[in-house]
Amino acid sequence: xxxxxxxxxxxxxxxxxxxxxxxxxxxxxxxxxxxxxxxxxxxxxxxxxxxxxxxxxxxxxxxxxxxxxxxxxxxxxxxxxxxxxxxxxxxxxxxxxxxxxxxxxxxxxxxxxxxxxxxxxxxxxxxxxxxxxxxxxxxxxxxxxxxxxxxxxxxxxxxxxxxxxxxxxxxxxxxxxxxxxxxxxxxxxxxxxxxxxxxxxxxxxxxxxxxxxxxxxxxxxxxxxxxxxxxxxxxxxxxxxxxxxxxxxxxxxxxxxxxxxxxxxxxxxxxxxxxxxxxxxxxxxxxxxxxxxxxxxxxxxxxxxxxxxxxxxxxxxxxxxxxxxxxxxxxxxxxxxxxxxxxxxxxxxxxxxxxxxxxxxxxxxxxxxxxxxxxxxxxxxxxxxxxxxxxxxxxxxxxxxxxxxxxxxxxxxxxxxxxxxxxxxxxxxxxxxxxxxxxxxxxxxxxxxxxxxxxxxxxxxxxxxxxxxxxxxxxxxxxxxxxxxxxxxxxxxxxxxxxxxxxxxxxxxxxxxxxxxxxxxxxxxxxxxxxxxxxxxxxxxxxxxxxxxxxxxxxxxxxxxxxxxxxxxxxxx
Amino acid sequence: xxxxxxxxxxxxxxxxxxxxxxxxxxxxxxxxxxxxxxxxxxxxxxxxxxxxxxxxxxxxxxxxxxxxxxxxxxxxxxxxxxxxxxxxxxxxxxxxxxxxxxxxxxxxxxxxxxxxxxxx
Numbered sequence: 001x002x003x004x005x006x007x008x009x010x011x012x013x014x015x016x017x018x019x020x021x022x023x024x025x026x027x028x029x030x031x032x033x034x035x036x037x038x039x040x041x042x043x044x045x046x047x048x049x050x051x052x053x054x055x056x057x058x059x060x061x062x063x064x065x066x067x068x069x070x071x072x073x074x075x076x077x078x079x080x081x082x083x084x085x086x087x088x089x090x091x092x093x094x095x096x097x098x099x100x101x102x103x104x105x106x107x108x109x110x111x112x113x114x115x116x117x118x119x120x121x122x123x124x125x126x127x128x129x130x131x132x133x134x135x136x137x138x139x140x141x142x143x144x145x146x147x148x149x150x151x152x153x154x155x156x157x158x159x160x161x162x163x164x165x166x167x168x169x170x171x172x173x174x175x176x177x178x179x180x181x182x183x184x185x186x187x188x189x190x191x192x193x194x195x196x197x198x199x200x201x202x203x204x205x206x207x208x209x210x211x212x213x214x215x216x217x218x219x220x221x222x223x224x225x226x227x228x229x230x231x232x233x234x235x236x237x238x239x240x241x242x243x244x245x246x247x248x249x250x251x252x253x254x255x256x257x258x259x260x261x262x263x264x265x266x267x268x269x270x271x272x273x274x275x276x277x278x279x280x281x282x283x284x285x286x287x288x289x290x291x292x293x294x295x296x297x298x299x300x301x302x303x304x305x306x307x308x309x310x311x312x313x314x315x316x317x318x319x320x321x322x323x324x325x326x327x328x329x330x331x332x333x334x335x336x337x338x339x340x341x342x343x344x345x346x347x348x349x350x351x352x353x354x355x356x357x358x359x360x361x362x363x364x365x366x367x368x369x370x371x372x373x374x375x376x377x378x379x380x381x382x383x384x385x386x387x388x389x390x391x392x393x394x395x396x397x398x399x400x401x402x403x404x405x406x407x408x409x410x411x412x413x414x415x416x417x418x419x420x421x422x423x424x425x426x427x428x429x430x431x432x433x434x435x436x437x438x439x440x441x442x443x444x445x446x447x448x449x450x451x452x453x454x455x456x457x458x459x460x461x462x463x464x465x466x467x468x469x470x471x472x473x474x475x476x477x478x479x480x481x482x483x484x485x486x487x488x489x490x491x492x493x494x495x496x497x498x499x500x501x502x503x504x505x506x507x508x509x510x511x512x513x514x515x516x517x518x519x520x521x522x523x524x525x526x527x528x529x530x531x532x533x534x535x536x537x538x539x540x541x542x543x544x545x546x547x548x549x550x551x552x553x554x555x556x557x558x559x560x561x562x563x564x565x566x567x568x569x570x571x572x573x
Numbered sequence: 574x575x576x577x578x579x580x581x582x583x584x585x586x587x588x589x590x591x592x593x594x595x596x597x598x599x600x601x602x603x604x605x606x607x608x609x610x611x612x613x614x615x616x617x618x619x620x621x622x623x624x625x626x627x628x629x630x631x632x633x634x635x636x637x638x639x640x641x642x643x644x645x646x647x648x649x650x651x652x653x654x655x656x657x658x659x660x661x662x663x664x665x666x667x668x669x670x671x672x673x674x675x676x677x678x679x680x681x682x683x684x685x686x687x688x689x690x691x692x693x
Binding site: 028031032035036039042046227230231234235236237238239240241242244245541542543567568569570571572573 | 586592626652655659671682
């Protein structure tokens with residue numbers, strides 16, 4: 001070796017060694033920053049997972065999970081309620097239509113009775129004339145004339161009153177008919193709207209419920225992924241320690257070689273040649289290992305970052321949306337119930353108006369029956385008296401026959417009125433019972449389900465509130481996590497920068513190796529490889545170093561994955 | 574709370590062991606080499622020791638031999654955490670009184686499981 005070359009080579013080797021020493025020192029502080037940042041990151045991740053876990057636990061609560069079936073029951077009950085309301089309204093419409101016809105019949109009968117009353121008045125006048133004509137003989141018929149007059153006036157008054165009330169009732173029934181007829185399409189539209197609203201609400205709830213059902217699985221997946229990423233970073237950070245030791249061994253070898261070159265002993269040339277070849281292999285191996293654990297840190301922090309965009313952290317707003325949709329549905333159903341209540345009161349009011357008319361009809365019928373009985377008695381008495389007087393009382397006999405005919409007609413009309421009244425009462429009773437059944441049973445069913453749903457919604461509301469609060473905390477923790485990721489990413493990039501300096505050292509060592517080969521050709525071939533192995537591997541602490549050494553000296557292949565960055569198991573003695 | 578001592582000249586390894594075991598509910602003490610580890614162990618009792626092999630001042634084997642002589646440490650589990658995987662090194666560790674051997678990097682989950690098994 002020439003005198004001119006020697007100090008330059010020694011200087012270059014010592015410079016390479018110092019560069020390695022410096023980069024190890026620099027990387028120590030950066031790996032410390034990565035480790036610290038990562039621990040903070042793990043803390044933030046724990047916080048996010050804790051919050052997400054609480055939200056998932058809250059959503060998984062049986063009380064919350066039971067909301068959807070309750071909403072389905074409510075939907076079914078609301079549909080049933082509206083359907084029954086529709087049927088009941090149609091029934092009431094039929095009733096009032098039939099009632100209107102019966103009222104017409106009653107009016108007709110009342111008109112018939114008024115006509116009889118007028119006829120009775122005429123007969124009273126005729127009887128009075130006959131009584132005057134017959135003189136003392138007709139005195140017995142004075143009572144008949146008086147009775148006929150009185151009946152006529154009573155009946156006329158009663159029928160006028162009845163007529164007026166019937167007309168009023170007819171007007172009221174017509175109004176109810178009109179209201180119900182216009183109300184029916186509205187109820188049908190409402191029915192369709194409820195049907196569609198419920199379908200939409202259930203679709204929203206179904207979809208969010210589906211997402212919520214996935215949450216626990218996602219959560220467990222997230223926990224596992226985070227645990228795996230954390231374990232990955234823990235192992236990768238340890239990779240630095242392995243690299244540090246390997247670099248220290250290269251440094252030791254470089255210093256030994258610098259010392260031997262300074263000694264200028266040609267006998268050392270083969271060992272120096274082997275040492276340079278080994279260090280080049282080691283440096284290349286170190287670069288590859290560093291690349292792997294730095295990549296592992298990048299992948300693992302990337303995996304941790306993914307949780308901030310996971311559906312899991314959006315669970316809060318999802319529960320809130322669901323609660324809002326269901327609350328709106330519940331409010332609509334409550335409004336529907338109130339509206340029905342109002343409608344029912346109106347219909348009940350209509351029926352109540354009928355009872356005063358029916359009372360009047362009843363009183364009129366009583367009077368009519370009394371009149372009928374009196375007329376029959378009068379007819380009988382007058383015929384007997386007229387027959388006793390013979391031909392002188394023919395006119396009276398004729399009047400009596402007329403009274404008899406009127407009496408029969410009157411009796412018939414009275415019975416038909418009574419029948420109409422009974423029919424009206426039966427109809428109304430049926431409609432009232434129907435309305436009452438609708439009002440009580442349907443409402444009771446709906447109210448019970450609505451009550452249950454309300455209670456369920458209360459749980460969902462609490463869960464939603466909790467989820468919303470947690471969502472805010474998760475958001476804050478996620479923002480912190482993003483900051484830490486950026487810090488860790490920065491430290492990782494700086495580490496990458498540190499270790500990229502190995503490339504420069506390799507180039508220097510390679511240049512020295514080439515120079516040495518030029519100065520002492522064939523030195524490596526003359527090397528005692530066993531001795532070189534013992535010398536350079538003495539301080540080795542990892543299997544990869546030994547593999548690389550053998551590869552450099554004997555050309556043996558280096559196993560593909562020598563360092564397990566997934567972490568090794570514990571071997572118990 | 575169970576106490577564990579981690580002995581390693583690498584700060585990042587101590588940090589990772591400490592992080593892993595603290596999260597698992599253990600109190601973790603740290604020592605920077607075998608000499609420091611021996612001193613800490615003599616000052617305070619630990620339920621388990623995890624030590625590196627190659628360290629300045631005093632290596633892991635020497636430390637284990639010395640720790641075993643300390644009162645109360647006769648049966649304390651001691652795990653070697655090292656980059657070494659050679660059988661003769663393991664044998665030396667076992668003879669010195671190590672309970673188990675872990676080649677760096679350790680698997681966090683595995684380490685916790687073993688610690689839980691050893692420290693009841």
